Amino acid sequence: MSLVSLRNVGKTYQSRLGAAYTAVRGFEMEIEPGEFICLLGTSGCGKTTVLNMLAGFEMPTEGSISIGGAQVQGPGADRGVVFQGDDSLYEWLTALENIEFGLKMRGVAKAERRDRAHRFLELVGLKGQERKHPSELSGGMKQRIQIARVLANEPAMLLMDEPFGALDAQTRSVMQQELLRIWQETRKSVLFITHDIDEAVTLASRIGVMHAGPASKLKGVIPVSISGERNRTSDDFIAIYRQVYGMIREEVALAMQRQG
């Protein structure tokens, strides 16, 4: 049985003046345990809406979303979320305290949560930074704290909304490799939102390409079967890049047209 299933999911927003905007319609997707799914789409295609619904921050207006067989009713500790910016970190807490936040909320004893937080702090490569506050850390380090904070809480899956979108190209590349390493160590299911084809081919075991918005859904799913380390200049990497690019090119043109 798949871990997550999104069935005929739709989301229509109602503005205060009564105008309706349908961001997503007829969205279907299954996520298997241990899979790394990249959801790729143009800006405004509703990919973040899909993630927000899976996270439980927003409820679908159509269809159903279930995780582990249970309907999603709201946010929960089984789905850890990594946000794009750094405004989700608690700046009054140290790096270590941020990482143990979820454990503390769920009543894990102090000694144990310290222990676990230290372990995940090391896993994301922040050893030695435990007593620093977020304001003293770089953008890449802050995203590492977010990832460690989520992992320490041991969710069934990770939801990542363009987590490296605000980082510079070098840092992003390093973070992608780190994330792959962490994913291989922990084997969590990941839903990773991006608009960067290169990032998707680098990370994903499957890439879901979305139609341009509004009323968007999946256009197609491309499995990424590259064994071993992924090299941007290798033939199979380029072949998949081309395939994805072919699918998304029309959507980009469409999105540009619609946005004027």
Added chain:
Amino acid sequence: MASAPTASARKGSGWFESWGGMAIGFASFFVIWHIAATWLVGSALFPPPWPVFLRGIVLAREGLLQDQILASLSRIMQGFLLGSILGVPIGLAMGSFMPVRKILEPYTEFLRFIPAVAMITVAVIWFGIGEESKVFLIIYTTIFIVIINTATGVAGIARNKIRAAQSLGASRWQIFLHVALPATVPFILTGMRLAMANSFTTIVAAELVASNDGLGKMLWDARLFMQIEDIFVALVCLGLLGFLVDRLFRWAIRTFAGRFSPLL
């Protein structure tokens, strides 16, 4: 403690940065005062600092000065603390719940435009010229600033902070206690600092109008009996007290709440 490197870099580490500059600043103030009083004005109505200082010593020896200072300060502290204790929860409720905000906004938005000074008459009629009316006025002048700052702070918390806590398994109450409250602390403290400055204004005005003691009463009596030096002693005391209380406030924030508010 953990943020020590940046904090000390910002403050500057030398003796001059911490005290020397301030000492020169104060000294220059008294020098300019002296020059202005002695050479520029040269009137009995504007005494230079030295006679004022001597008069201050005399008043202090008699214990009169301490009595006035204590009277004013204790009123400020009582009203300020009560106003803050009442204002913080009201502000938190207003910032957290839209209906509460809608219901209470007419009160805050209406009353905060009636200055505490304008309420002196009412306060005296209601509570007499004793302590109650002064404490009432200080509460009045404190509470709205604290409420509005607190409410702004709560309402302005980044949505992702709340969402992150929800997906980490925090309950509503935990989110309030561990996210909303600490995220609002800098706003609460800023509101309290502003309120403290207002309290000084209000207490002097209240004591000028109706009181048996305090620095405001001292100013009023000195004016009646043309004791110019007493007036200046009271003025200098007010400035010094305000300065010291604000320093104390900043020190307390840095020591006890520095992690919430690294910028103060």
